[in-house]
Amino acid sequence: MGATVMTPLAIAEIIAVSLVCSLLVGGAGLLLARLTRTWSLRWHIVLLVAIAIGGAYAGILAIAALMFVSEHDLLVETVVSSTSAVTAFAIAVIAGDLISKWSTVIRGQVKDLQLDDSASPSQPDGPREFRDLATELAITKERLALARQRELHLEESRRELVSWVSHDLRTPLAGLLAMTEALQDGLADDPARFHAMMRDEVHRMTALVDDLFELSRIHAGVLKISPRTLSLEDLVSDAIAAARSVATKHGVTVDGHVDAGLEVTADSAGISRALSNLIMNAVRHTPAHGSVYVTGTSSGGSVELQVMDQCGGLTQHEMSRVFDLGWQGTNSRATGEQVGSTAGAGLGLAIVKGIVEAHQGEVLVANRPEDEGCSFSIVMPAESGAVC
Template identity: 40%
Template sequence: MLAVVLLSAATAVVVGLLGAAVVAGQARRRLALAAVLAPVVVLVIVSAGVAAAAESMFISGHDHAVVLVVLATCLPIAAAFGWLIASRVQALVRRSVEEATERERDREVEAGRRELVAWVSHDLRTPLAGIRAMAEALGDGVAPPGSDYPARILAETDRMSDMVGGLLALSRLQSGSLVLDLGSVDLADLVSDAVASARPVAEQRGVTVAASAERSVVARVDAAELGRALGNLVANAVTHTPARGVVHVRLSAGPDGALVTVDDECGGIAPDQAQRVFEPGWRASRGRTPGSGVGAGLGLAVARGIARAHGGDVEVTPAHGAGCRFLLSVPSGAPAA
């Protein structure tokens, strides 16, 4: 009896080692197949041990055949259950990964929303406090003679209006409620309008804005929304270019659509911060109070969102010449639904 047990055990060990090697090899390549093979290997190990024991016990040929038939019948059953279990486990793992990814994305979105609300609240509170103080001084008749309080109140009001407009645009983009009014538009006109809008601020800051175009480039876009995106890119370049600097805006036709490059002289940004410039509310400066002409940090996020709504994108080269290069691309046709 001991000899039969030892033979069966030895056979099971040998087959088990071979089966374990096969399952381990498949697990590195195809986890689902390894999960199917695992119960089959277990049954094969048992079958090998039983078959070896039956052979050594010199049982009748009929009984030996019955044992082999029973074992052979169990193999496909084990494979079927292994496939069912593997499919279920794989679905559960996939669902778990998807849920974890979604929870992490929701946490990031919520954290970004809270941070944005805090930043914008701060940025709104600062000019409101200034407007209140200047309005009270004017109302009480204690404003300095010839002061520029009215002009400063108007400027702060315009800045807050732009900030609220950026928030509304960002909200439409993030909620998916933005509806594009597409039409054939000569992008040279949009570039010209964006540059013209930025020139008064650029002249105040001592910055030159130069625009050029290879030729007329026509694309199916929403003129108002894409004009907002281009205006944001040019305004951002003017804001971060020092006095006596130059902002270059260039329109060209690419292989798949239109390309608009905006080169500034901001001095460049760190490569690890390149994509952060598109985060709503983010600024490279640690200080949260924006300086003169500096917005709430929404312009680039809105520009990229509008470009992507058109089926294009906005990308940044963090170190290009004396500053950064922003590249806006849109396809020549309508965006895919």
């Protein structure tokens, strides 16, 4: 038998019938999708496959009827098309169920973001997009857990700060009140000495308020930095000279050495204050007859200021908290008498950290096992691009 040659008109007719069938089934499917838009994603996937299958199935049957094929051939086409359609529909149901399960895993990970659960989230074994999304959610959960820890940490530091500042303000205020009443009642045997003590207490409270104001500027990111070239040797010698009288009074020697010719671009007042706070902290924690030593060195494009004391060392917990706002160590030797303005409130090292980080540097602390002391280091670029 010779092959039947289809004319262009017949081909166009077949295409038109197929297109009409697909449009009718597609339009009905879109209407149904609109009505079931709140249903599960599983059923939307099944509906999408059903629309594709239905359009092809309707087109095949319409073309078969149009071509006046025999009843036998029509039955064969119907059985084959129906079997393929049912199989494809079943596969669509299974695929929709799998995607629904994968999305349920993702939804569970999203819910876990609200919990303080440290357990590893389950990972879907589906398509790459689902796995990537699950990985990003796991990373986000870790970041949120760290943020919660930082928030709790900061809240604890704030409570400690309020406690210490309240104590440091209440004590001198009570002393001032007692001395004022003694002077008023004529009970002071040496008024000049009382006036001097009152002046010292006022200066200490003023210094504490200044420190609080400095910390508020650091935390608000508005710390004023005016960098200029400074001699590291002059910086260290001035800080040592300022601390030496206090150190001598408490039986602690302070000395240091700086490599010749070292310079740093930094804010003079800020870095001087940071170094002075470190030296005062070292004096405060070094026992009588101990020593504090300050060094200045360079490495590559950075300079390092190191303050070494004989405090007896710090535990890992203490080293992790030593720069926290309001935190106090347990081995301070200056119990009844303060050494430096920030000795009692736990502000000194927090201010050091803020100033140094504003200069794009970092503050490090480590134990020195050879003499059971600590080493605090300021490491910053020689030419600091300060952050205000």
